[in-house]
Amino acid sequence: MKPALKEKTIKQYTIIAGCGRLGANLANTLSNNGESVLIIDWNQDAFRKLSPSFGGQVLLGDATDMSALHEAEIAKAETVVSVTNNDNTNIFVAQIASEYYGVPHVIARLYDSERDIVYKEFKIDTIYPAVLSAKEIDKILYFHDSPEEKA
Amino acid sequence: MNTRVILIGGFHKAKSLAMSLINKGYTVTAINNDQRHCSELAEIDKLTVFFGDGTKPFVLEDANVYSADIAIALTQRDEDNLVACELCKKKYNVKKTVSIISEPIKADFFRQMGIDSVVCAITAITNIIEQQAFLNEMATLIPIGEGRISLARVPIPAASPIIGKKLLEMDLPREVIVGCILRGEESIIPRGDSRILAGDILMLISSVKHEMIAIRELTGR
Helix, strand or coil, X not given: CHHHHHHHHCCCEEEEECCCHHHXXXXXXXXXXXXXXXXXXXXXXXXHHCCCCCCXXXXXXXXXXXXXXXXXXXXXCCEEEECCCCXXXXXXXXXXXXXXXXXXXXXXXXXXHHHHHHCCCCCEEEECHHHHHHHHHHHHHHHHHCHHHHC | CCCEEEEECCCHHHHHHHHHHXXXXXXXXXXXXXXXXXXXXXXXXXXXXXXXXXXXXXXXXXXXXXXXXXXXXXXXXXXXHHHHHHHHHHHCCCCEEEEEECCHHHHHHHHHCCCCEEEEHHHHHHHHHHHHHHCCXXXXXXXXXXXXXXXXXXXXXXXXXCCCCEHHHCCCCCCEEEEEEEECCEEECCCCCCECCCCCEEEEEEEHHHHXXXXXXXXXX
16 A cells, blocks of 8 residues: 555646636635645736635746746646636647656646637547537436336 | 738738738738727738738638638747647638747747747847958858858959869858859859859858858958
């Protein structure tokens, strides 16, 4: 059981780009779980969404600015999550993290699924809120329409 | 077949580039996401203008990106330029993509992502200003290979320490080549034993790093 214990003590460093509802929520959760987190946003007010107990770092700056990424020590990150409100920014951050800095885990949130060709050849995980919502709604409709058939 | 160029974003740059390219006989299409910019661009003769965000596939398709030979991204945001170029390259097989970038250190990353040519406006401008500030007598300087190499026209003043010297006696950096000596109406392709005279104009091919050293050496300042 010793190796498992040791694994738990190694803190994974996660960088989150974009302190919106999703970014802030994720940062709070990771921080509460004792992970090492840094969150970047260009708007100081955005950091108000973080909970008072948030124990990570905040960085005021543009995530597409390489000096900001250096300051965030992106090369040391285990995971980079790009959840700004701009798809192109998220694609840029994800690609630079994955391909240029060699970050092992990169996740990007994208609104538009039409640009998939841009990143599908890279090791980038993508999340589409619209697709997820559609699936959920579909599920609800399905169960709603035919509850007895399902049962 | 006529070479087709697509310009994505940018206003002043797109405008002047479009005019210059149309003059040279290219077929040019501009995409811009600002209605006012679009109507102003549309005043340019023979320029096709599309209104929309050039980082969106359907806008690029409207602008008939499939048949384009060269795509040039000129928006102010590096991430938009990256995505626009990647779409053109990977989705629509545009042969050549060119992007401007705001931060010089991003150039390597852009090239790694498959963008054929990366132009950093800031580097280009600072280089030009530096050259202008140091040597006002220097008439022309043409950057080649994304600005890594330049072709400079260097007039040799009478006070220069190299007057009467042979090329091989001069202490030029190895990365610098004197490509041609312009002497009056003559143009001489120099050999090691060619002598430099006052009033000669040297055409220098050099790496950007060594160009200033070479020019100081040649003009004696």
